[in-house]
Amino acid sequence: MEQTSGLSRRHFIIAGAGAGVLVSNTELGLGFGTAALAQDKPLPGYVSWKNAKAMIVHSSKTLETKRNFFGTSGITPADELYVRNNLPEPSDEIVANRDAWEVTIEGVKKPGTMKLGDLKKLGITSVAMVLQCSGNGRGFFTHKASGSPWQVGAAGNLLWSGVPLRAVAAAMGGVAPGAKFITGTGGEKLPAGLDPKKVMVERSVPLAAMNDAVLAWEMNGSPVPLAHGGPLRLVLPGYYGINNVKYIKKLAFTGKETDVNIQRSGYRVRPVGQKGAPNQPSMWQMTVKSWITNPLKESAKGPVQIYGVAFGGTDAVRRVDVSTDGGKTWKRAKFIGPDLGKYAWRTFVLSADLKPGTYTIASRATDAKGKTQPEKFVENERGYGHNGWAAHAVKVTVV
């Protein structure tokens, strides 16, 4: 797979050298070339239940959904959802008796440890939200950002059920004075011989995330799979994937951000070449974004249903415009299917009558506050947060 990543990146560098030239990511192998190489790599055992045809296996801890597998029904099936783990996942013993899983709550007036079975008594809610890796789109940057060269497939739209974090805090006497962050700690077993702060998954987000936060035990109607954080995951609608801590073992309301590496220097946006530091923006709230999912490479002439997915991130997506001429002209697409709420993505469709030729098809989403995807996106050291519409465009041949 290293070979595949390298290949993909080199193609990008070449293509990126031509200023103003929009790059077809299908030419770059997404869902086709990359997949053809990657499909030789079998699914890792712990996710052998995934749909192998739908996944690009970057490594044992990173699997991407192929662009042509997103569908139009709004929800991403669990067996086609991307996987990104920072540490080896815990033993599946932890999902053998889910209700026995314990989470410690701190920074409340009556701190303590609760079993999942007890959390279930406190209330229940359900929310649809986009789960997206901070590095989704990293493959579109032209510098050699380290990390998986995700294109569009490190994202999915999911239904989660669990207890509102507000209800948990209320049951424990309320949040203690002075709290400014929600700090979640994952239940992974840490590798021996290393400083825990260098490897542990512990993330802090602003306390404002509390409003819609959920301690979730169900995803898409089934118990959360181990690979996706079961038995219990912190779900923070609108926040990048890393903040949605898997196998959550401790949740603390804290006055400061945690000082572990993954928070202090990891997931920080900075210019290429700089090291991560606490004074740089953290990968918290997601931004408005969209991408085409059909057609991707070629199409017959005549009416072509151009569709894709769009979301606002923290705010609802309000509109999507589609261009078939690389951004010179735009037409408004329509949304189909039910509106699953402000944190969900929507499927958009534009019917275009295309004659034989080559088209660069782009989509550009606008959120409820009027923020629109930029054409280009500024390079940053780790390749985070790419939502530029030009790089996400596809080149399609109509015959």
Add this chain to the structure above:
Amino acid sequence: MEQTSGLSRRHFIIAGAGAGVLVSNTELGLGFGTAALAQDKPLPGYVSWKNAKAMIVHSSKTLETKRNFFGTSGITPADELYVRNNLPEPSDEIVANRDAWEVTIEGVKKPGTMKLGDLKKLGITSVAMVLQCSGNGRGFFTHKASGSPWQVGAAGNLLWSGVPLRAVAAAMGGVAPGAKFITGTGGEKLPAGLDPKKVMVERSVPLAAMNDAVLAWEMNGSPVPLAHGGPLRLVLPGYYGINNVKYIKKLAFTGKETDVNIQRSGYRVRPVGQKGAPNQPSMWQMTVKSWITNPLKESAKGPVQIYGVAFGGTDAVRRVDVSTDGGKTWKRAKFIGPDLGKYAWRTFVLSADLKPGTYTIASRATDAKGKTQPEKFVENERGYGHNGWAAHAVKVTVV
């Protein structure tokens, strides 16, 4: 499984003899006793991809979702969805090249045959809807209705994508004058030596169903599985499962209902002992219904989150009331999660502070037109359409 069905039914007859006594279907084995017996029966090969723990295998053509597996996230995962086939399903060759599947359209001004690949050019829509077998709840009738003794699990809530039937008709010159019904024909291979009219799956529904009808190729974000009608299924939101013809090969706008057995005498509601006939009501539109999914048998004392699913059938569900005393008093439950549209079901929740004791927990839904589930439901020969709230109640012991 015959043994299990018989057992379940006998228990019902005994229990049903006590007038005014609400029967706990958990006592009758739903999801527990029945499951314990049924789990010895393995999944049939063609649905080996289902979650075996979630399914009650009645026969090779009838599988039911266990009541405690419905979850609270709104959508039924494909691998936990019930199966009910009238004929052996077609070979999986028909899903090897989905876009090559052909469907003949008749009763339009320019009749003809279209490939699925061509249908995809005509437009796309997405709809959430409850798919429910006409006989769901048959197990609650006290007479020996023939057919699978479904309790609540011959139903699911699904997302479908495909082309609006309106767009298909428009592309073929419009519906021909005089049409009153939509008649769909399944693509199953008919058993040799039998009169086709006695066995073929062909169903007619009123033309009014056209408004929201979809020729669907996607379910829950993936191509429709063969077991659920792929590559192409007629989806008629609000109509009982049988009308949603699988592997659809012919769709005709007709002046009369088809005269095949499954329409003429099958799926007709009539008094116990009568034969089916065309002058009896056909199992078309669904009615308002709900059931509890948690708790089902026992619970710890204190705050108990009582939840379940509710739908209106043809109209949206507007409210659900829950009783913990067998229907003497009711409290309004609240809905959680996104509203997926009028044809979808919603998860409802009521938090109740229960002391040790025994409770008969019932739910009663009301649709947007004010229609409410009845307490009892009139017996009918084939055990169709049961939506009485009393029989759907559960007896729960709080310790």
